[in-house]
Structures are given as structure tokens and as C-alpha cells.
Amino acid sequence: MYEGKYAILGTGALGGYYGAKLQKAGLDVHFLLRSDYEQVSQHGLIVESKDGDFTLPQVNAYDDVAKMPKCDVVVVALKTTQNHLLPQLLPPVVKDDGVVLVLQNGLGVEEEIADIVNQAHIIGGLCFLCSNKVGAGHIRHLDYGQITLGEYADGYAATGITERMQQIADDFQAAGITMELSTDLLLGRWKKLMWNIPYNGLSVVLNARTDELMADTYTRKLVEQLMCEVQAGAKSMGRTIGDRFFQTMLDYTVKMKPYRTSMKIDYDECRPLEVEAIVGNPLRKAQALGVDLPKISCLYHQLKFLDGRNRTIDS
């Protein structure tokens, strides 16, 4: 087992789950919290999980990165809508030769982080996880949990499998998390967008669950057309997603339980939507390379309107 320290920036449904699993497996984990700090510093974390419930009565909790030790692996588990905080959060906590592990959705985050901590190594992780935070320091893990890792290099060049990736994967695997290693982070990100753009986007705009989107002829067709545009976006950056992958995604979604997407949950809770990371950045990347994605653009404008109005009403 790797002897280094882990930092978890954002101890919510995702960061709280993975961080607790790592600590339970014996790793040295340090949690950054905001609203739940009092509760967690006194009572620790509770995880209800389909794989078995557990509690950690005592965890290393912080309400300020300045108080945290420098860590070998800093897990970014915030929502991307909080990424404007990263220039303040990352430098104090990342060791010079450390790793920033980005467990976020969407595209373009690794580039932003490379500008902030240019000595560190950056690894992206694509999480397939259904979990919710049901109370302060209280996580409910519903399903899945696997992570695909890929290392970031300038301009998202493919990197191969590095020793660092393998080491982190070993730690997570020791904690009971299924890990996959990818030689091409950018391809992995675009493949995940193939699901995230149509289902997250349409679930919010049409107030619909995944099963409703798949049962209706018109939205099913629109999902496929949006997937085609994601494929074109990937191609604009030199990544090929084969046609068979469409069918895999569609079949996978049909087989899922009726599912409220993460963006729909954020919308229903009047939280900011991850529109820029999931829809805006891929759209602009492709446009900058001369490839127009008109249906994704339509969805983007609709989501920006709904996000803006949703938070105006909330405040």
C-alpha cells in the first residue's frame, strides 16, 4: 500500500464516499469541509452502502486548506461550479511532486488545474457512482462506484499507463473500488460526455427521467442525434468513438432503473448546474476547431436560461 497522504477537497456525496472508503482501508486521509465541518469534526462520517454500512467516528476534518498537511494525492471532489475556488484551494495542499486527482465531470478542468499547480501531476478520474449526501457527514451509496483513471498531459495528449496511476488504482482497489486504467484521458472524457450531455441536459429541460426519455420515440431519436454530435466533437479533437458505443450506451440506459440525473437533482435542489463543464466546454472546444454542434448548442442555451432563472428564484 502507498504510504502517502490523501486530501479530499469537497466531502460530499462523491468525495465523502471515496474518502471514507480509503480511510476505512487504512489510508491517511484529510477531509476539507465547509458547511458540515462542525458535525464531521465531532462525529465523523457515516456511510450507508449497498456494499455494507460503516461509520468512521473520527476523521481528519478541516475547514481551511491552510491548516491541512501537504498531501501526496489531492482529490478534487467539488462540483465543477465551485472550480473558481481551486486557485485558492490547491496550492497550499498539493506536495511539489504530488498528484491532483480530478474526480469531476466534463471537459477542460485538467487544463485549468495545470495552470494553477504546474509542478504537480494531474490525473483525471471518470466516476460511475450513484450516491447522495442525506445529511451532514452522512452519505448514502446507492449503486456503482467504479473509476476510470487517465493521466493528463499538455493538450490532452495520450500518455499510456503511468506508475502513479497504478499506485493510486492500487489504493482505491484496496478500498474495494473497482478501477480501470485508460491510456487516453481525453477519449474517456468524451465517451462519458456521450451519456452526460444528452441525459443530463434533456432531463433538466424536459423534466424527465432517463426511462421516459428512452420510452418516447422523439426523445430517443434526439438522444441519438446528440450522441452523434458528441462523436463529432470527439473527432474534432482527434478521438474516435465507434458507432457500436452508441448502442452500448442506449442499451445500458434502457437497463438502468428509472434514474434522475445528477444535473436534474441539482436543478430540483436549486443548486448551480454543471452546464459549463459538461456542455459549454465540449461545445466551445469543437467550435474552436471549426466543428459546429448545433443541437448541443441549442441545449446549452436552454440550460443556461433554466440555470439562471432557477437560482434567481432561489435567492
Next chain:
Amino acid sequence: MYEGKYAILGTGALGGYYGAKLQKAGLDVHFLLRSDYEQVSQHGLIVESKDGDFTLPQVNAYDDVAKMPKCDVVVVALKTTQNHLLPQLLPPVVKDDGVVLVLQNGLGVEEEIADIVNQAHIIGGLCFLCSNKVGAGHIRHLDYGQITLGEYADGYAATGITERMQQIADDFQAAGITMELSTDLLLGRWKKLMWNIPYNGLSVVLNARTDELMADTYTRKLVEQLMCEVQAGAKSMGRTIGDRFFQTMLDYTVKMKPYRTSMKIDYDECRPLEVEAIVGNPLRKAQALGVDLPKISCLYHQLKFLDGRNRTIDS
């Protein structure tokens, strides 16, 4: 004044308003009704209008086209979602050399009617009218009312101004309705779609009034992009809408009172949406001519989903 008989097929917010105005001006008008037949045949029509309220205690009301006289001008004032009834409704009531006046939104209706009554002359009318039916035989006219007429010829060839158009315009003008005559019905229809597609469509998908769509940067941009696609659709059929017309439409909408579009009202009342006439037909016309309108297509699929679900819940 023209001595002929008028038939009004569909005595609702639109047909009831124009028909009542014509009868009030002394014309011989015959009204087809369905649910309001009993009320109207006994008590006539009530019109509340910003131009002056009036009642018609007695009108020629029918619940069956077979009982109606053959008419010189048959006004189609149904919603396009009822157009599957036209093969039954039109032949009994249109004189051999008569006129069918189509006061409906969208594209392609004149062609369908030409197949049903191929001896008759067909004139399209683009109505700019805000009115509601507030009770059986009770119309509330809120604003506007003008009609632009254009005669239909095979394949929507431009026709010039015909004597028939002029005669009908004179009758309506005698009834206090502002009339314009167009030499090119198809151009007029596409120009009206320039407003109807973005505002009707987005008002339903985003649950928004026109002023909200104009106040937000993202939806205002999307409205403009949809207008560009309508312009491209018009061009595919050989009709040029100048760029200045965009600005006219945008300015006009900004100046309007906050407005719930007709499609949004239909949606809120769980009535079928005029998606095919307003969005589907223009989309398919352009596609058949090799011009893709991707954002309109996205909107179309979204509206079909919402329309289907809306009526499933209702029934």
C-alpha cells in the same frame, strides 16, 4: 359589399371573433360549432373587445356541415390539430367556385386543402390576433386583429393580388378588420414562422413568457439562431427574408406586453399542440430540399415529447 355567404368552421377565439365582426357588419354568416352549439344556437355570441363590446343575440348556428348552406367563402378557423376533419367538413359547405379562407398558423395546410376541394380557390390568411374564448359563445378580444391575405397556387407559386382577395379584404375591412394583401403567400407564411417557431416553441419547452426569453442573454441568442434557421428554410423554397426583418421581429417582441404564446396556452390547458403545422412541416419542407435545420429539429423533438406526455397525463 359582397353578397355571398360566409361559413365559419370553428367558432372559437379566432373564428368566433372574425365571424361575429362580419355578421355585425351585415354579412350573411353561418357558424359551425361543436361543444358550444346549444348555448350559441339559443343565445348567440358575446364579444368583449378593446374596440367595443357587442352581442349578437341570434346567429346561424349549426352542429353539422350537412345542414349548412353552400357558402361562397368558407373560413377554416379550427386549430391545425383538427385538420384531419377537413375531408369531412369542407366538401359539403364549399360552393363549386367558392373560396376556402385558411386562417391557420404554420405551413402546408393549403396544399392539403387543395387535395380535398380541388375546384375551390384557396386563400391563406395570417392573423395577428390576441383573443381567448372565455366561455361558450363568449369571446374576449385582447389586442391586434389584422390579417394578411395571400392566394394559394400550385406549389405555392406567387400569384399577385387577385380580385377574390380584394373582395374578401373589403368585407373584413367593412367589419373593422385591418387587412393587407400579399402577392406571395409562402413568403408571408415563412415570415410569420420567424416569430412562431422560436417563441411558441421555447415558451413551451422552457415554461417562459416572451419577455423572459428576450431578457435572458442565452435565450435571446437562441431565438436569433432559430430565426436564422427559419430564414434558411424560407431560402430553401426560394423565398428571401432580409436580415433587417430579424431586428423588426426582435424589437416588436421586446415592445409587446409579457405574452403567453398560443402554444403555451394550449400546453397549459392540456390541448394538443400545433407542433406539426408550425414546426414539423417547415422542418420537413426544408429537409426535403436538402437543407438541415438542426436547432429547429431539436425543438421539434422536445415539443413532440412534451405534447405526448401532456396529453397522456390529461386523459
